[in-house]
Every structure is written in C-alpha cells, then in structure tokens.
Amino acid sequence: MSSSGIAESAVASLAAGERQRFLDRHPRCAELAARARHALFGGVPMHWMSDWSTPLPLFVERAQGARFVDVDGHEYIDFCLGDTGSMFGHSPAPIAQALREQAGNGLTSMLPGEDAVVCGELLAERFGLPYWQVTTTATDANRFVLRWARAITGRKVILLFDGCYHGTVDEAMVRGRDGRTVHRPGLIGQARNLTQHSRVVPFNDLAALEAALAPGDVAALLCEPALTNIGMVLPEPGFLAAVRELTRRAGTLLILDETHTISTGPGGCTRAWSLEPDFLTLGKPVAGGVPCAVYGCSAAMAQAMQLARQHASEQGHGHGHSGMGTTLSANALAMHCMRASLERVMTPAAYAHMLAMAARLAAGLRALLARHALPWSVNELGARCEFQFCATPPQNGAEAEAAFHDSLQQALHLYLINRGILITPFHNMTLCCPDTSAADVDRLLAVLDEALSALLAIPGARAG
Structure with a gap:
C-alpha cells in the first residue's frame, strides 16, 4: 500500500491499459520515434523529453494559446505550457x-x-x-x-x-x-x-x-x-x-x-x-x-x-x-x-484571468479529492496549482519528496494525455494562461474525475 492510499497493483493495471491506448492512437508519433532513435540520442533533442508518462515521445505539430496539436492530429488543452516557458500561452x-x-x-x-x-x-x-x-x-x-x-x-x-x-x-x-x-x-x-x-x-x-x-x-x-x-x-x-x-x-x-x-x-x-x-x-x-x-x-x-x-x-x-x-x-x-x-502580454488583465482560472481549478480539485475520499492536498501559487499525494501541504522539500508516488502520477498523467489534457510532468502541477477558459478547467476536472473513478474501481485499489 502506497502512502498515497492507492495499491500499486491497481496503478499498474490502469497504466497498462493507458499505454496500449496511447500506442494505438499515435502511429505517426511511433514512426517519428523510430526515425529519431537513429539521429537523436535517446530519440529526442533533449534527453529529459523522453521522461514523460507516454510510452514513446509525443511529437507536437503546432501550438497556439492554451492548445497544441500532435502529429497524429489530436488536440490537447495544455496546462503544462512548456513548464512556464509558455506561461502566457503559445505564440501570443x-x-x-x-x-x-x-x-x-x-x-x-x-x-x-x-x-x-x-x-x-x-x-x-x-x-x-x-x-x-x-x-x-x-x-x-x-x-x-x-x-x-x-x-x-x-x-x-x-x-x-x-x-x-x-x-x-x-x-x-x-x-x-x-x-x-x-x-x-x-x-x-x-x-x-x-x-x-x-x-x-x-x-x-x-x-x-x-x-x-x-x-x-x-x-x-x-x-x-x-x-x-x-x-x-x-x-x-x-x-x-x-x-x-x-x-x-x-x-x-x-x-x-x-x-x-x-x-x-x-x-x-x-x-x-x-x-x-x-x-x-x-x-x-x-x-x-x-x-x-x-x-x-x-x-x-x-x-x-x-x-x-x-x-x-x-x-x-x-x-x-x-x-x-x-x-x-x-x-x-x-x-x-x-x-x-x-x-x-504580462499584463495585470492577463494575470487577473489566469489567477481566476487557477482558483477555479484549485477549488475543483479539492472538491474532487473530497468526493473520492482521497487523503491528498492542493496547493496554489497565483496561476499555478498542484495536487500532492499527502494529507496536508508539505512544509519543506523532504516532505514534498516523501509524498511522491511516481507510478501513480505517471498513470494519471497518461490517462489525461490520452483524453487531450496535458499537465506538467514529474509532479502534478498545472498552469492557467490568458487563453485558458472555464470550460478548459472543467474539462480537466471531469477527465481527472474519470481517471480516479476508473482507478478506484479496480479490485483492491484501496486495500491495505
């Protein structure tokens, strides 16, 4: 039993199905990944680009505002935004x-x-x-x-x-x-x-x-x-x-x-x-x-x-x-x-919208975790918010690291990706940009709700 309250066997079961779903839906990404292995170390231009939850790299074709489209034609609502590099949206x-x-x-x-x-x-x-x-x-x-x-x-x-x-x-x-x-x-x-x-x-x-x-x-x-x-x-x-x-x-x-x-x-x-x-x-x-x-x-x-x-x-x-x-x-x-x-671009009006959307997302995450009776917490910092696998927000880096559950995080991220939602890798952080809408926030919450429901429906998911 993980400290997150979720059994590892349930996480593995969810992840296996999501990996196959990704492979089935991304033949063009698979083709590019095969080519890239002959020209790029690790098949990517920066080695950490292969550290996402996907079984092979997700290749992007174009991005605009709060959205991007991959080479297989799938559109995504982007709550990662280049891990802050595109915090005000893609190509303002x-x-x-x-x-x-x-x-x-x-x-x-x-x-x-x-x-x-x-x-x-x-x-x-x-x-x-x-x-x-x-x-x-x-x-x-x-x-x-x-x-x-x-x-x-x-x-x-x-x-x-x-x-x-x-x-x-x-x-x-x-x-x-x-x-x-x-x-x-x-x-x-x-x-x-x-x-x-x-x-x-x-x-x-x-x-x-x-x-x-x-x-x-x-x-x-x-x-x-x-x-x-x-x-x-x-x-x-x-x-x-x-x-x-x-x-x-x-x-x-x-x-x-x-x-x-x-x-x-x-x-x-x-x-x-x-x-x-x-x-x-x-x-x-x-x-x-x-x-x-x-x-x-x-x-x-x-x-x-x-x-x-x-x-x-x-x-x-x-x-x-x-x-x-x-x-x-x-x-x-x-x-x-x-x-x-x-x-x-970095205007007070832009921030007013971003902060409002992030507050909406944080409130929705807290309600979602309470509905599923999960002992996790939510932190906010302006346009940024994050859910963490611990009952109370951590007070230092060691406590934050102790709350990591890498396999669970990756399974949830992959579930979101397979349904057109991207959040920041390596932890459960989100950013809202000036183009993020209330409908985008609600979509993230709805898909995460589906992911948690699917995970908790697996026999033994909450077993001690």
Whole structure:
C-alpha cells in the first residue's frame, strides 16, 4: 500500500491499459520515434523529453494559446505550457508580431538598441529594482549573479533550500540528507565536490537557516520565494521576512529566483509580498517563449558590482574576462520580444484571468479529492496549482519528496494525455494562461474525475 492510499497493483493495471491506448492512437508519433532513435540520442533533442508518462515521445505539430496539436492530429488543452516557458500561452499575438517585425531588422549584433532601454525601464517599474542585465537563460542569470555575490562579499559559500530549482547551476545540484549537504542523486559527470562551497537547509526552518549563516562565510542565499519543482511548498507566515532579516544580519546577499513564482502576479512574489532582494532573477516566460532571461539588482548592489569590476581591473584581469556573458545574450530578437511581452502580454488583465482560472481549478480539485475520499492536498501559487499525494501541504522539500508516488502520477498523467489534457510532468502541477477558459478547467476536472473513478474501481485499489 502506497502512502498515497492507492495499491500499486491497481496503478499498474490502469497504466497498462493507458499505454496500449496511447500506442494505438499515435502511429505517426511511433514512426517519428523510430526515425529519431537513429539521429537523436535517446530519440529526442533533449534527453529529459523522453521522461514523460507516454510510452514513446509525443511529437507536437503546432501550438497556439492554451492548445497544441500532435502529429497524429489530436488536440490537447495544455496546462503544462512548456513548464512556464509558455506561461502566457503559445505564440501570443504580440510575440508573433514582434518576431515578424524583427525578422528583417537583424537578429543579433552584440550591440544594444532602444528595446533594451525600454525593457530595463519596464523591469525596474515592475519589480522595484533599478538596474538590470539580460542573459539567455535563467541558469545563466543565476550563475552570473552568484559570481557577483562572491566578488562583492569576498565569500565562497552559497546557501540553498533543500529541493530548490535554479536550472542547471552547479551550486544548486545538491540536496540535504540527515543534516548533511550531498550531491543531488543522478548527477552526471561531476568533477569537483560541490559540497565544499554549497550548503543546504530545509525550507521553512529558521533555526537551520540561522545555524547555516552563523560561520559568516555565506556569500548569498539563492532561493525561490516558494519551492516549485520538488512539489509546491509555500512559505509559512513570516518566514520570508525573517529570511531577509537573518541574511542582512549575517552580511549575506539575498537572491530571489522568480522564474517559476512569476505565476503570482506581474511583479512576482517580490511585489506581491513586498520582498526586498539584493538580486532577482527571472527566465522562461519573460520574452513570451523566446530564450531570454534577466537579473536585477538594488542600487547598493550596482555600486558594489562597479567596485568589484574596478578591483578586478586593478588586479590586471582587464576587460571581457568576468566569466559572465554569452554572445547571444540580449540579442535584438530576444529584446524586441521581451519588450512586447512586458508591454502587452504580462499584463495585470492577463494575470487577473489566469489567477481566476487557477482558483477555479484549485477549488475543483479539492472538491474532487473530497468526493473520492482521497487523503491528498492542493496547493496554489497565483496561476499555478498542484495536487500532492499527502494529507496536508508539505512544509519543506523532504516532505514534498516523501509524498511522491511516481507510478501513480505517471498513470494519471497518461490517462489525461490520452483524453487531450496535458499537465506538467514529474509532479502534478498545472498552469492557467490568458487563453485558458472555464470550460478548459472543467474539462480537466471531469477527465481527472474519470481517471480516479476508473482507478478506484479496480479490485483492491484501496486495500491495505
């Protein structure tokens, strides 16, 4: 009997039938998958694209708004939305227009244009931090900010919350185990010991945070305002305010990664919750799905960054060797799309609709779980919500991970996919975009209701 309250035998029975249903309905996907195995490692352009619940990759033909169509002609309501990359829908009209406008005017030149100035002004107004830089991915933004933090403080250690998500930043590839910091399971090709300069504490644990800061060697705390990738974990009342107080007292910089938590509102949790970071990073949706990310800083940090550059120059390092920046960073195409996104896509009106749809979905999920007498919980963060296989919402990454039931999750996801619904893989998270309708939300709830009914009808499904 799983802690989810569902017997593994019932999960296996449901999954077997759904796998065959998928194969029967997707001959074109099967054909492409066979071809891809000869040209792409693992049959996909990024290896994790084969980690979905489907028995072979689901190949997409086109996407628009809250929907996409696969190569077999099946339409899907998309609640995954590129795991936030398309949080405002696939190919929003202003982004499509911006792409057309810039297509004939140069894609990259390693020089700024007016769009860059406007984007900086819009970001400062939106998030309350006065100075900004542009990168290609949030991983880059986080990496570069960690370099600045170490240069400013003269310290090497980076502090993180267990279960955090910060892209593929090396320092974040660690977990907490029995009070120790260890390498993240599954990490490939790691040459150096990350635990020498990375330290992990549980989310929502102020005593552990204070103890980790006590040695006085922590350059920065890199964190999400709420955990989003280990399963959603929300901060307890007063936790983030105490985090800010403790980091300031310790001389440690606070970096907020809003790449996922931008679902909260136009200014992310930083504005919604009146947070005061030294640095803020944001990627994925900021340019409407075109690769682009940003990081912002306070006036004090900007001054400290300039002093760090001067010091490096005085040490004979010269220019262009900061370890930050890639040639395609802040390219003209990305900047034009980011301007369109900030001005016409990531609007208060868009958020008002998204948050209303997510609230409708969360309420529906709670009613559905109660109707089926399942001991699961539902968490919300703006346009994002998630159901988790535990009776009460988890308070830290370890609790969220303990609630995982991978086979059950995959069976439910595949059931949804086979009936035209996609949610985020690896956990049960959903996003609502400006094109998500009340009918779309109700359809997800109805299909999940069918899935749970089918699962619980299997003999022994609730057996202890």
